[in-house]
Amino acid sequence: MGRSNNQVRGGRASVEERAVSLAHRMLAGSGQASVVAYRLDEQPVLNSVAHGFTRRGELVVAAVVDPAEVGEELGVTGEPLEVRVDITKVAPEPNVRIVAASAHLLASLEWLHPLDAELLAGTGELPEIVAAVAAAPNGRLGVLDVARVVLHDGAGVTPLTFGQLLDHRHGAVGDPAEAVVTTEAAGLDVVTGVDRTDLAVMCDAAEQGWMTAHMLTQKPSLSGCAHTTNKDFVVDVDLTGVTVLRHGAQLTSVYFIPFEQGRTSPAELTNNIRTLLGAHAAA
Structure with a gap:
């Protein structure tokens, strides 16, 4: 573990x-x-x-x-x-x-x-x-x-x-409805554009304590298809950070990885996500 x-x-x-x-x-x-x-x-x-x-x-x-x-x-x-x-x-x-x-x-x-x-x-x-x-x-x-x-x-x-x-x-900064649209778009962009190796390395860093992360839950992997085993997924992108799911063969874990500077603005969200995905390099 x-x-x-x-x-x-x-x-x-x-x-x-x-x-x-x-x-x-x-x-x-x-x-x-x-x-x-x-x-x-x-x-x-x-x-x-x-x-x-x-x-x-x-x-x-x-x-x-x-x-x-x-x-x-x-x-x-x-x-x-x-x-x-x-x-x-x-x-x-x-x-x-x-x-x-x-x-x-x-x-x-x-x-x-x-x-x-x-x-x-x-x-x-x-x-x-x-x-x-x-x-x-x-x-x-x-x-x-x-x-x-x-x-x-x-x-x-x-x-x-x-x-x-x-x-x-x-x-909050700006209009809540506009922030929702911006955040959802950023979430879709990070999922479709992320290098899965970078995502896996970030999850490694969260799992091993090499970067600030909160384990939200961890439980035995009792179900799931073969194509989702030993894979990492972006569960949510928020103005406070990124939530990821690591579906291992034995354990499934969910981590929240906050942005270093705290809650970000919608305009700076994409850049902060990119920074977060690269943070493991400095660990």
């Missing part, structure tokens, strides 16, 4: 900071969301849901709500509706499906009247994709009132208050 350096040196992000950043990014639009009206008969589900923050920090969702499919009750405007929102985020790896994280929250959802939704969209408050879905035929725009978010990822289960995510948002 390798070893991992769980100490934070300099301005590097901690595991908790990573969890807050990841959960915030997921609520800001990253990942696939669904809404379950669990108090209604038959618990109708909206599977194709756009979501994100308004510029004022409200959590909003937009969906096409067809009464013929989900019933009249689910689309009533102006009345609070108790719902569960589930957001699933997969790794940017194109050849294997890895669930990077999921976020779950119970909330009160209120669909806005179409005119109110149109007025809000006209102010530029909404993320672009949310506004587009809300403007579609049978589109609805809703505001979520939520107190707590539960994040499931490689580190386990992390309960977070909505206030923690708003504090993170207020300390």
